Amino acid sequence: MEKITSLAKRRGFVFQSSEIYGGQNGAWDYGPMGVELKNRIAAAWWKEMTQLHDDIVGLDAAILMHPRTWEASGHVENFTDPLVDCKKCKARFRADQIPPENLAAKKCPECGGELTDTRKFNLMFKTHIGPAEDSASIIYLRPETAQGIYVNYKNIIQSNRMKIPFGIAQIGKAFRNEIVTKNFIFRTCEFEQMEMQFFVKPGTDEEWFNEWRKRRWAYYEKLGVKMDHLRWHQHGPDELAHYAKDAYDIEYLFPMGWRELEGVHNRTNYDLNRHTQYSGKDMQYIDQDNNNERYIPYIIETSAGLTRNLLMILCDAYDEEQVASEKNSGGSEGSADDWRTVLRFHPSLAPVTVAVLPLMKKDGLAEMAQDIRKELKEDFATDYDQGGAIGRRYRRQDEAGTPFCVTVDYQSKEDHTVTLRFRDSMEQARVPIAELAARLRQEIKSYKRIK
Numbered sequence: 001m002e003k004i005t006s007l008a009k010r011r012g013f014v015f016q017s018s019e020i021y022g023g024q025n026g027a028w029d030y031g032p033m034g035v036e037l038k039n040r041i042a043a044a045w046w047k048e049m050t051q052l053h054d055d056i057v058g059l060d061a062a063i064l065m066h067p068r069t070w071e072a073s074g075h076v077e078n079f080t081d082p083l084v085d086c087k088k089c090k091a092r093f094r095a096d097q098i099p100p101e102n103l104a105a106k107k108c109p110e111c112g113g114e115l116t117d118t119r120k121f122n123l124m125f126k127t128h129i130g131p132a133e134d135s136a137s138i139i140y141l142r143p144e145t146a147q148g149i150y151v152n153y154k155n156i157i158q159s160n161r162m163k164i165p166f167g168i169a170q171i172g173k174a175f176r177n178e179i180v181t182k183n184f185i186f187r188t189c190e191f192e193q194m195e196m197q198f199f200v201k202p203g204t205d206e207e208w209f210n211e212w213r214k215r216r217w218a219y220y221e222k223l224g225v226k227m228d229h230l231r232w233h234q235h236g237p238d239e240l241a242h243y244a245k246d247a248y249d250i251e252y253l254f255p256m257g258w259r260e261l262e263g264v265h266n267r268t269n270y271d272l273n274r275h276t277q278y279s280g281k282d283m284q285y286i287d288q289d290n291n292n293e294r295y296i297p298y299i300i301e302t303s304a305g306l307t308r309n310l311l312m313i314l315c316d317a318y319d320e321e322q323v324a325s326e327k328n329s330g331g332s333e334g335s336a337d338d339w340r341t342v343l344r345f346h347p348s349l350a351p352v353t354v355a356v357l358p359l360m361k362k363d364g365l366a367e368m369a370q371d372i373r374k375e376l377k378e379d380f381a382t383d384y385d386q387g388g389a390i391g392r393r394y395r396r397q398d399e400a401g402t403p404f405c406v407t408v409d410y411q412s413k414e415d416h417t418v419t420l421r422f423r424d425s426m427e428q429a430r431v432p433i434a435e436l437a438a439r440l441r442q443e444i445k446s447y448k449r450i451k
């Protein structure tokens with residue numbers, strides 16, 4: 001994880017928030033490469049959920065919601081973590097994350113000092129709206145995006161004539177006052193979620209739950225994630241959230257071990273029942289195709305962290321390998337014991353898709369490379385680099401996860417071809433400039449991860 005954290009900073013993926021003031025715990029900033037990667041992960045999920053599913057529509061609800069929402073959802077009462085402190089070293093732990101024997105003996109796992117009793121700690125950030133700081137002005141930062149979907153479900157049925165079964169997808173920020181934030185961006189106080197709520201007829205919920213488990217698994221396969229680094233974890237009775245009938249996590253093998261990446265939950269009709277109760281509004285669905293049958297739908301939720309997905313994609317893509325000498329290496333790189341760090345992003349996720357590199361700055365090669373870049377820019381995320389030996393420039397692009405490099409050399413001037421160099425195999429092909437864009441499109445479409 002240290003290597004990934006340092007590469008993320010060095011290459012402009014992720015910076016510590018407010019670093020010049022010593023950093024802000026639980027918050028991170030996404031740099032030029034990070035924001036591109038995050039946007040592409042979000043776009044891949046959005047496409048999967050909305051474009052590829054006729055029965056799912058999108059939503060972007062406000063972060064600030066009426067405070068009654070969180071009473072109805074059960075978050076005011078139940079969204080707590082068990083907290084213990086060490087009286088000696090002042091370390092703070094989540095009681096469910098330390099060894100049970102330490103908890104039983106009230107012994108600090110770090111210094112052996114005495115632990116306090118376990119107390120409940122609500123994870124919602126509370127603030128005030130308006131000028132008065134009294135109890136009437138309390139408002140929460142949403143701890144999940146899901147509730148924005150539930151309170152809009154009737155609006156969406158009416159405005160978009162949706163019929164059950166159907167889904168609503170949303171990507172947005174969520175906030176949790178996490179007790180322990182470690183492992184880089186894995187668990188943070190401010191993060192982003194990609195959630196989809198699928199509304200179904202009661203009695204069909206188990207079938208849809210299994211269907212969504214299958215679809216979410218297939219999604220990660222399509223993204224080229226190492227499938228032996230993914231597994232299912234079913235929530236036991238003591239892990240199930242207050243609203244859930246059944247829940248499975250997709251776990252990923254992060255450098256610190258297996259951890260939750262995404263949850264698939266059968267939330268029953270709990271949320272809509274509660275909103276009926278708290279708002280006094282009728283949340284029933286009227287099935288016009290079925291004698292106006294009325295019922296409160298069940299909800300199957302798929303809930304993934306966007307920022308946690310970004311960490312997963314970084315870990316999954318990270319590789320170090322020993323490489324033999326490379327053609328066009330310019331002599332100063334590529335000896336037999338050369339090592340490279342490479343991020344094997346799927347080309348559809350890579351922040352830069354293609355880098356254009358003139359072999360030399362002189363003799364018109366730079367101008368020719370700039371022209372090629374200009375052409376490619378309309379359709380691809382491009383980079384241009386003319387500094388240093390070509391081998392070193394390839395390494396820089398490998399480390400940034402750029403899947404394709406185009407090198408312009410003296411032959412290019414004669415026959416209007418360029419070298420297309422592939423990040424994963426480091427193989428090179430000679431391609432006519434006129435065919436470059438089509439070739440890149442085809443390579444992206446047929447991409448298969450080889451390592």
Ligand code: ATP
Pocket residue numbers: 144176178185186187188189190191192193260261262263303304305306307308309
């Ligand atoms: P945990 O029990 O680990 O605190 P959770 O089971 O409460 O997490 P969910 O409420 O199911 O998590 O959240 C859905 C998804 O949102 C998670 O799978 C994760 O990807 C993401 N997520 C939740 N909390 C955080 C956080 N603090 N930082 C980053 N991502 C988070």
